[in-house]
Amino acid sequence: MSVFTYRDGTLHAEHLDLSQAAEQFGTPLYVYSRKALEQHFLQYQQALGDCPGMICYAVKANSNLAVLNVLARQGAGFDIVSQGELERVIAAGGDPQRIVFSGVGKQAAEMRRALELGVHCFNVESEAELERLSQVATEMDCSAPVSLRINPDVDAQTHPYISTGLKDNKFGIAIDDAVRIYQKAAALPGLTIKGVDCHIGSQLTDIAPFLDALDRLLLLIDELSAQGITIEHLDIGGGLGVTYQDEQPTSIGDFVSAVKQRLAGRSLALMFEPGRSISANAGVFLTRVEYLKLNQHKNFAIIDGAMNDLIRPSLYSAWQDIKPVAEHSDAPARCYDVVGPVCETGDFLGKDRTLAIADGDLLAVMSAGAYGFVMASNYNTRGRPAEVMVDGDQAHLVRQREGIVEQFANEQQLP
Ligand SMILES: Cc1ncc(COP(=O)(O)O)c(C=O)c1O
Numbered sequence: 001m002s003v004f005t006y007r008d009g010t011l012h013a014e015h016l017d018l019s020q021a022a023e024q025f026g027t028p029l030y031v032y033s034r035k036a037l038e039q040h041f042l043q044y045q046q047a048l049g050d051c052p053g054m055i056c057y058a059v060k061a062n063s064n065l066a067v068l069n070v071l072a073r074q075g076a077g078f079d080i081v082s083q084g085e086l087e088r089v090i091a092a093g094g095d096p097q098r099i100v101f102s103g104v105g106k107q108a109a110e111m112r113r114a115l116e117l118g119v120h121c122f123n124v125e126s127e128a129e130l131e132r133l134s135q136v137a138t139e140m141d142c143s144a145p146v147s148l149r150i151n152p153d154v155d156a157q158t159h160p161y162i163s164t165g166l167k168d169n170k171f172g173i174a175i176d177d178a179v180r181i182y183q184k185a186a187a188l189p190g191l192t193i194k195g196v197d198c199h200i201g202s203q204l205t206d207i208a209p210f211l212d213a214l215d216r217l218l219l220l221i222d223e224l225s226a227q228g229i230t231i232e233h234l235d236i237g238g239g240l241g242v243t244y245q246d247e248q249p250t251s252i253g254d255f256v257s258a259v260k261q262r263l264a265g266r267s268l269a270l271m272f273e274p275g276r277s278i279s280a281n282a283g284v285f286l287t288r289v290e291y292l293k294l295n296q297h298k299n300f301a302i303i304d305g306a307m308n309d310l311i312r313p314s315l316y317s318a319w320q321d322i323k324p325v326a327e328h329s330d331a332p333a334r335c336y337d338v339v340g341p342v343c344e345t346g347d348f349l350g351k352d353r354t355l356a357i358a359d360g361d362l363l364a365v366m367s368a369g370a371y372g373f374v375m376a377s378n379y380n381t382r383g384r385p386a387e388v389m390v391d392g393d394q395a396h397l398v399r400q401r402e403g404i405v406e407q408f409a410n411e412q413q414l415p
């Protein structure tokens, strides 16, 4: 049940009228719901139940400090891919011992910082990275907890840009090389083998590819055990999809239960790294109509938000629902391309949308809480939007709008 619902003719986030938030904080604006974040996390936590393991929220989906803090307070772990994400988790009150460090290109300095803080595990993605981690940990006179991220060569049946578990993708260690590289990990100094990890892609609506990957990982774990290498945890990654339009993804509860069932009888802790399924439908992007441009063949609603604020439609042709915040407009319904002010033909948030709108109307782009603000840029020297968190009937500013003047404060002219 969504926390974004119409009440008295206007779209609300929990108990807050979104037109009030737009008045108070200006547009474009990201709005997140604390309640929705908590509910989604709780669904994972409850489904995991007393099975040992951890839900490590994928920080890349939405790294706002208030979002991380809401999840940290619920006992979330975190999946990070950079020192920047690591520092944000710590600043938001996250527990370093509940952090897993993923990513194909970890630098030595990032490894050092993660070892200093004592992260739970490094998800190592190549033999070269394993050697570097062994060297860094040895120099620091400690042992790095490791999992190898396995590329199981499974088709996640998602957009090619966000499929990560095929042998043509840059991610992970080919499953055929896994035993050899685990043996190497066991032999190298400064490493402690903890787990097996995989992440096959994002926005998966069917769980069959997860289960295929899982079966391959379980065979690998058996083979490792036969070689005397004990695995404590299995990390199945993130990737569960959400409803943007009419997708019907497996529910969080059914997904976790299906994975748990496959593991029954084994003494393995179970880890998940969900991003989108926690934050996407906990956020909306508010934008105002600047102009309506009615051409002979095409109508455009020109808005104050753009591809630099929310790039998913431009980058992946992703469809996100666009709703007028006030239902009442007397304007005639017309078919519009909803476009921003950026100088790119690809700058659109929606195409061929039937909307009854007038200049100045407020629109909400739905399901914008994941891979929204985090992918925003300053293209066209636009400041990035503010972010607010709704808690009941209150909205708290959790990141200020970026002023366009400060954008060049760190730059120098040639002497
Ligand atoms: C290693 C890793 N873990 C977790 C995630 C989170 O994925 P999602 O937001 O689809 O749950 C990603 C992104 O796809 C990822 O690359």
Ligand SMILES: N[C@@H](CCCC[NH3+])C(=O)O
Residues within 6 Å of the ligand: 060, 162, 202, 203, 312, 316, 370, 371
């Ligand atoms: N940015 C992508 C998801 C990337 C997943 C990260 N590995 C999206 O918006 O759908």
